[in-house]
Amino acid sequence: MGGNEGTAPKRAALILAAERRCAERGLRLTRLRREVLEILLERGGPVKAYDLLEAMRDSGRPIPPATAYRTLGFLLEQGLVHRVNALNAYVACTGEHAGRRLFLLVCSVCRRTEEIDDPELYHSMLRRLNELGFSLAGGSVEVQGICPCCAPG
Ligand SMILES: [Zn+2]
Ligand SMILES: [Zn+2]
The missing domain is CATH 1.10.10.10 (Winged helix-like DNA-binding domain superfamily/Winged helix DNA-binding domain)
Incomplete structure (x- = not known):
């Protein structure tokens, strides 16, 4: 990554x-x-x-x-x-999101992370969670998966 x-x-x-x-x-x-x-x-x-x-x-x-x-x-x-x-x-932190919350992609193979600062995505998720009455814990939202470098060719 x-x-x-x-x-x-x-x-x-x-x-x-x-x-x-x-x-x-x-x-x-x-x-x-x-x-x-x-x-x-x-x-x-x-x-x-x-x-x-x-x-x-x-x-x-x-x-x-x-x-x-x-x-x-x-x-x-x-x-x-x-x-x-x-x-x-x-x-x-290597991003410039200045305190905005973000998504953190976590590769389960190489264990690298990548910051995804996408306020629009974040807010639509937040809206949906709100509708469900679910409140988000602090910190970034972690998404676990496999990064392009580790994905099988
Ligand atoms: Zn950051
Ligand atoms: Zn990886």
Whole structure:
């Protein structure tokens, strides 16, 4: 799928945008928050908390799990990271949907994700759910399937 793979300049731009977004809200992208976001961006796909802890350890800055979850929680709140429930993992936001909710396509073969920001689709789904009296839980709507790269030829 490759939607999350960014080049180094693209990653740097996303970090800058994240810093700006935090500053606009009177918040700070601290060194730790930035490092965690960088790791997620570098991985270019969903990362489990365990792998994040390992990456921090490898980079010589080990952190306790509680700190990792707190940091991920901050990044989630700011919309800089999305949680992928299907994989019990986290993925850096690479889109420009600015807080709008989105669909997250999850490939069950390569475990990559792709953001689909389609407000029209989202709202028609929401309308239908409303009619059914069903309220949507927070976060993105995950669609599990097989991406074009993994689809049998
Ligand atoms: Zn996003
Ligand atoms: Zn795939």
